[in-house]
Amino acid sequence: MDDTLNISGLSDDEEHLTSSQVLQQLEEIWMNERLSPNLMVCRSDITDCILEQIQEMEENISKAQKNELKVSLHQLEVDRIRYMLSSYLRCRLEKIEKYASSLIKEAADGDQSRLSPEEYTFARELTSGVEAHLMSSALRLMPKNLQSLNLQEYAPSLDRYVFLRVNSPEEGVIVDEETDQNNGDKIDFEVGAQHIMRYKPIEHFVESGVVSLL
């Protein structure tokens, strides 16, 4: 029984990752998502895997004997993982609600979409609801030339500064594209080093896992 209940005992053959590695990845994307000003690319591979495991573990727990110390410890572990997952998805939803229009536009422009199909549906339904409400409550009653509404202007600011830690080395990172490139505003990332930088130039490093946000 011990093995079937133990989260690290479950392995995920498809991706050749152990459960604890997946959990670690969840922790990583959870931290990054909570700290980045922009919505990160959706990782449904991780979330789906975790969800499946939570369900499996819950089934195991319900089959197991009650009032046993081991069971309650496993229950707590499941609760913690579920909290992390929920918190991650909630954080995404908050950002999606805030920037729904600009995210939809980005998806329509053919850029790599940050939204999962479900999140895309959510964003679309949400904006149409907000637009309909603003339209019927106020805009429709305004003079004709003022009835336009542009929610897409509402995009996250990528100029915010973030704390980051380097996971794998990277040389010649451009700190600021706008300034003169010969002026030596390039830095080298060393493993374990911590920096405070503007989010925009390092966004793709966060996505690729070269750095993590702190």
Add this chain to the structure above:
Amino acid sequence: MFGEKALELIRELHRNREGTLAPYNEDGVRQVLEEMQALYEANQQDVSQLVQNESDQTSLTAVQIRHDSLQRNKRCLLAYLYNRLQKIRELRWEFGSVLPANVRSNMSPKEMEWFSKYNRTLANYMRSLGNGGLDLTQDMQPPQNVHIEVRCVEDRGELELDDGSKILLKKNSMHFLPRSQCEHLIRQGVLKQVT
């Protein structure tokens, strides 16, 4: 002064206490819209005069000021409406799909409409997660223990737990319950966590 009434709406938002929703100021919204209509008509008149008599440009400044006031009114009005929606959304996450009566009575019919649509959208999304769906409004706090000690604040009758056993929620009674089963009751204020 133009824009005064719109500013009053914004102030109202600002005064709103946490966890509550101020009554929808239908009158204020109507007055702003009326002011906009009046400004718009005044501008139309001046503009047609300007077009007719190109040598006389004295009313140009007035047109510009009115135009700016119109933009400002629009922005304030939209901010008022939008921020109320945000507030309602916050309350949805706090109280669940059925809002308390004192909040509902302060919403405009159109806000009710938006709210039920938002509920549907959110429910659809949460159902689409995994096989059986995942309720994201649960697990708002990081869990400390599987069971927590709670005191009942009001009479609530019987509560059936997941394992089939029933307990009686009587005022001032103390219970030791699985956290997942009473989280929503704590948020509704029926139970209080004893630490």
